[in-house]
Amino acid sequence: MLFWQDLVNGILVGGIFAVVALGFSLVWGIMNIINLAHGAFIMMGAYTAYVLFATWHVDPFLSIPIGFVLLYAFGYCIQRFVINYVVRAPLLTTFLLTFGLSLLIVNVALLIFHGDTKGITTSYSGANFSIGAVTVGWTKLWTLLVALAITAIMHVWLSSSRTGRAIRAMALDIDAAQLTGVRVSHLYAVVFGLGAGLAGAAGVLISLSYSLQPSMGDPFVITAFVCCVLGGLGTVQGALVGGLVYGVLESFGAQYIGTGLQDAVALVVLLLVLIVRPRGILGKVTA
């Protein structure tokens, strides 16, 4: 009986992981940057939803686009005026730069919102329905549907829109793209902005199910990475597949191996996938 409940739990949580991984995968796949501040962006998205909900009672699902736009602008500026200066530097530099940024953002949030734990409890939070023995929370189900919608939009946008194609060209070869008139510094900022925006949207979704405090975002960075590796880098569907697989894995790992080892199971799987199949399930061969 537990099996189905855990499978459903895994898929529902996998939806959140997918949106978290989406932004991360874009920034990593296209600009080869591991964004350790991704968790801090998620936290900013969650707090945006909280502020809107607490002051004007804006329903979190409505504040997803707002969170996206705010974080897009924030991400665009950070890339354009900070990260662009070292974007071609060795991996160690960009790694530590985003770690420093994350520290900065989290501590600013701590100053503004203090350490106390906040949460959003809407009229419908906790509402659920049952199919046989399996209980499904409406909030989590809607989160999954929104996650699928965001992935679809991103996929369509990347493959068909002009900017989308320019970005994919840039991912293949910066210099070649620059030769054909692609304004790389602007497009880099667009991509990082998108990554941050998607993190903001994920943050809003997360604020519905999880409690909020300034360092809430940090565990999600590792989750994002595991999903990208599992699903395969550089493709939008990769992040989605990775998210769902990781959600189910963590759910079963917790149930059948031990709730105490929940994270360890996922990390060990990450190591195995990295060693056996670094390209991930859907990934194309990266350099």
Add this chain to the structure above:
Amino acid sequence: MSEAFLTIEDVEMHFGGLHALDGVSFEVERGSVTGLIGPNGSGKTTLMNCVSGVCKPTRGSVRFHGRRIADVPTYAVCRLGIARTFQVVKPFANLTVRENVAVGAMYGRNGRERGARASFERAQELCEIVGLSHLAGRLASELTVPGRKRLELAKALALDPEVLLLDEVMAGLNATEVDEALRLLRTVNEGGVTLIVVEHLMKAIASISTTIVVLAEGKKIAQGAPAEVLASPQVIEAYLGSRYAARQRQSPP
């Protein structure tokens, strides 16, 4: 004669559908200088990669002192006594020229006997031989193209090789530099090192090689003494196309 020194038996190399090498076989005697020529894309560099163990042939084998090169991991090939230079030069950019060469001296065939200090001395000697002694203290990234070619040669020699594979070492050099390079290669050959030279400069190849092997579209189309091979119609046709070869036949030089 002891068992064959270096034999290439029916080597094939497939990249997906493309047959870069299609059954090439020939032997190399100890102490000889074999020129390897052929138009672009004839498989010269691929063959060099197979001989130097950088890649494993799809079929056939390269044997050195009877041992299959393919079975030996890349880093151990140089300890067998095979060294090579790269067409696309690969220096250690942040190390000085002397340090670049020293690494070869430390981990090459006789590397085990040499300490760090001895390796540096050997590296300094090699810098003088290839004419880089005045740049020995500079970073490898500061060298010009000809300078980097000399560095490649010095690094290969540092491995104390029995066989040295030279992949277009003289490309891009002016006339005087080519003569200097040829003189250097002759002294190295006289020192007992067997050479396999890949070049496009016919004059250079002809003057230094004892035998020449010609490749075209992955097949060996000729092998023999330089004068005889260079005059053969198939070689000319392979290089300059059939029309030119036809005119050549009617009015030989």
Add this chain to the structure above:
Amino acid sequence: MGGITGNATALRVTVGILVLLAFVPLLHNGYYENLGRSVLMFATLSLGWNLIGGYTGYVSFGNVAFFGLGAYTSAALWQHWHQQSLLVAVLCAIVVGVVFAAVLGLPILRLRGHYFAIATLGMALALQEIVANIDWLGAGAGYAVRPLDAYSSYYVAMWIVCAGSMLATYLIARSKLGYAFVAIRENEEAAAVLGVDPTRYKVIAWAIGAAMAAAAGAVFAGANGFIDPPTAFATDSNVFPIVMALLGGVGTVAGPLIGAIILTAINESLWSRFPQIHTLFFGAVIVLVVVFLPRGLLWLLDTRGGWRAVAATLGAYRV
């Protein structure tokens, strides 16, 4: 000036400071002794990371795993065998660290770049979780470790471990081993053609670094008086050493200790003046160091590069 030890004058000044640090216990001031021990600990961790991250060019985010293992080895020795001797603890910790580094290194070191960095981060986090579920090691609750009565012996032990690590790095940087590491960093394929077996030397670099981290962990466990998974595998002990190596000078002998002193000084002085926002300052310091000093302080002073090279490199990183 043979060897890749980095700027010679800076090295002499740094060794001078290390010798000065040896006299801190004579001050009989608990606070300075604790602060000094922390600098020496982070310097050792930074030296350990520097071998794999600086010299061999493989950025590892998992060296805290070996620090934690060292700490737990020493804590287990106290908890189960009532063994308080520091020498035994450090030696056992080194053995445990090297064994784990070799066993985990063989598969993980086949990865490169981001994949390697995150695989090591994943390894450290997984190890923390696993240790938190082993009852023999105190599981999540961890356990207290009764420090020796002669408390300064922890300072002296940490000094010896740090000096030993620095000496080892210096000897390696002047020996063939150092050149194998650096060759792999510069260009792994070219290094292989020159006879350097990449896997072997990467594992050696990681194992030596692991030994240093484990030794520091063993001394830390006793000095700290309490060990639980979050303390032994703390993120700070993972990231600070890297920032310190970067600030001081990656791929040099003196860089890690210099970075450790400067960063601890900044952190400590910020503390007393701005208790609320000193972590925020720390984030800002990391961002500034990474953007303007990507190759560290010593690289600036290094006669090899000079100011032109600095400007050129910064220019090359821009888009």
Add this chain to the structure above:
Amino acid sequence: MGCIRVGALFALIVAGALALTTAVPAPARADDSTIVFGAALAATGSNAREGALTKAGYDFWKDYVNAHGGMKVGGKTYKVDIKYYDDESNPQTAARLVERLVSEDHVNFILGPYGSANSATAAAAVERLKVPMVEGNGAAASIFSQGYKYTFAVLAPGFKYLQGILEMARTLKPAPKTVAISTANDTFSVEVGQGAADYATAHGMQVVYQNKYPADTTDVSAIVSAIKATNADIVLNGGHLDEALLLQRTFKEQDVNAKIFGYSVGPDTPDFRKTLGKDADWVFGGTQWSPTAKYQGAPGFIGDSKVYAAQFQKKYGYIPEYHNAESTAACLAFMYAIEKAGTLDPQKVRDALQNLDVVTFYGILKFDSRGINVYKPMAVNQIQHGQLMTVWPLGVQNAKPMYPTPAWSAR
């Protein structure tokens, strides 16, 4: 040429850094008519919030004593002051700051940091420095397993936290039989869970589920679905505020019903009630103290919890919870011990603390040989229609427990 310039520049930088450290102003000792306490408390990091609550508890006592003529020690009256440092919720930092407070700032006594891990390292430090420390926020027994003589904890030990709820449950009709326990995998929570499990089995209840989850977990659905499968009468959790919120939400989301929902940390803090709103109703919380507890304190300080709560709310704007109260109690332990010892000599004050036996607004303060206040009983609170009421033990009760908790659908 290059080397000298380089060396000089380089030495300058490093010397500057060392100077920065030493230039930290070592404040001269205040005049000798003030007793100075030192406290390394979290202002940043994961315990930032609880650190602030602890500071409020300490400061409330300091201001009260200074306003009421200070402390009389051996015929002389002293003002009282407390010096704070931020330990970043980091155990090593807490130990280093305790060293600094004693050897740099020459404080007389040490008030404990927040959290079990920080208290453990601080305990090792004060043992060396031979300066007594009283703490109110480190309940893990492992701190006291090393035979330390200079550390005292005013709060009841970790294993008693959830026992009050089980003790109350046995007196309720229909008597609940099965218990499910989930705990965070850290020093304090594991002990809380084990204490509850031992008490349950010792009193004829059956523990049908006992499991740990990673300390900073973001997903508890696996635990909740496993607990649902056991449909236990009593569902208990030993952990932190974040997990308490997460669990309570997921219980509702997966429609998990039980007669009693009990948490070691959560119901007492205003955030729990504010965030969950009516979903927080009926929840029980193990607590060291609550504003409605009826204890009659000895003279020299506020004796009645209600008066303490009122004056605290007037000063800080929120009703105090047990974090504040136990911090004030830690100061009270020092106050009564110092006045009894009649001197500021650390050794004599330590002995006075060891033999202390006094009742305060917070309850009895008495330490066993290890320094733990095993004599202090745990109270039980319940959130009834949004209000926090003390429902157990009978002596301090100001409302009857609402039992059993109705199903989610029936609320």
